[in-house]
Amino acid sequence: MSTPLYQLKAEFFKTLGHPVRIRVLELLSERDHAVSEMLPEVGCEATHLSQQLAVLRRAGLVVSRREGAAVYYTLTSPNIAELLGVARGILSGVLAGQAELLADLQAAEPGGKRA
Template identity: 75%
Template sequence: MSAPLYQLKAELFKNLGHPVRIRVLELLSEREHAVSELLPHAAVEAAYLSQQLAVLRRANLVVTRKEGSVVYYSLASPQVAELLKVARALLTGMLAEKAELLADLRAATPETNSPRRAPS
């Protein structure tokens, strides 16, 4: 029997749940990249980037193409880029709400710079 859809979704998000993997997917949303092109943007050691790329490959989120000794990575589906765009829109909305709440709190807070009276 196959896993329920919610478990498969959880596994997908688990595979997305790492900053380096997200950064790589963002870069690959623009175009395919060789590993050597990804390294400066990922800001991690080559071996660590390789591990993260292997996770993305096993999750079928990226595909590879070899040209000579150079391995190029690209998104397995344009829907991965769409998912990242939706995540960005969600985060933008959440942060905008928090910024508005923070502004409201600051506006409602009495001046902290005014001198305090000593208790009598």
């Protein structure tokens, strides 16, 4: 019996559910990066970055290649960058709605009455 698609999607989104992994994918959406280039951008220890890159490799989202002493990472699909852009758009809409709600709340008089 095969795994249902919704379950595979849930596992995929769990893989994306870490800030370091998201930041790595954002960086790789721009261009290939060496691990040493990513370290200052993600703000974590080298061992932690290595662990997160391993998770992304196992999930098939990135591939690595060695050039001399450096290890470079690449996205496996441009769809990953597109997905991050869609997520940014969704969040922008949500945050804009929250900003409007906050403005409405701040404009209201104490006690819940509107001015």
